[in-house]
Amino acid sequence: MAARKGNLEIIKVLLKSGANLNIASNDGMTPLIIASNTGNINVITLLLSAKADISIADKMNFTSLTHAASQGHNKACEILISSGAAIDGNINGPTPLLFAVMNQNESLARLLLKSGANPQAKVRLPNGTETSPLEVAKKYEYKNLQAIMER
Secondary structure, rough: OHHOOOOHHHHHHHHHOOOOOOOOOOOOOOOOHHHHHHOHHHHHHHHHHHOOOOOOEEOOOOEHHHHHHHHOHHHHHHHHOOOOOOOOOOOOOOHHHHHHHOOOHHHHHHHHHOOOOOOOEEEOOOOOOOOHHHHHHHHHHOOOHHHHHHO
């Protein structure tokens, strides 16, 4: 709850008292995932400095980076990438680049590609079909994103 509300003081007290900073809710959301989803840079930075596990994925197989990308939190994505987040997310979940494309977020797509994101990484959709960020850009005629990924 403190991560969702961005209450740094409560988080600091919890960390000082030895709270498990990787504890997950029923849906697999850890404090870092929650902070990434809301784009709270201060909480993300605090949790990463306290050694929160950046590789954990929730029950939908979204990592912290995937959550930040899905919400268009570019600065949060930058911090997570510089802290070692897997650029293509969890192997069983959607990629951050897929969300950048779906949201037509060119600046985030550029950041992810510059950091090594794979525009052809296959993602299985809930309906069972597979697609990639590049295929989505082509299908919906996101010409700028397609051009960025085909370089």
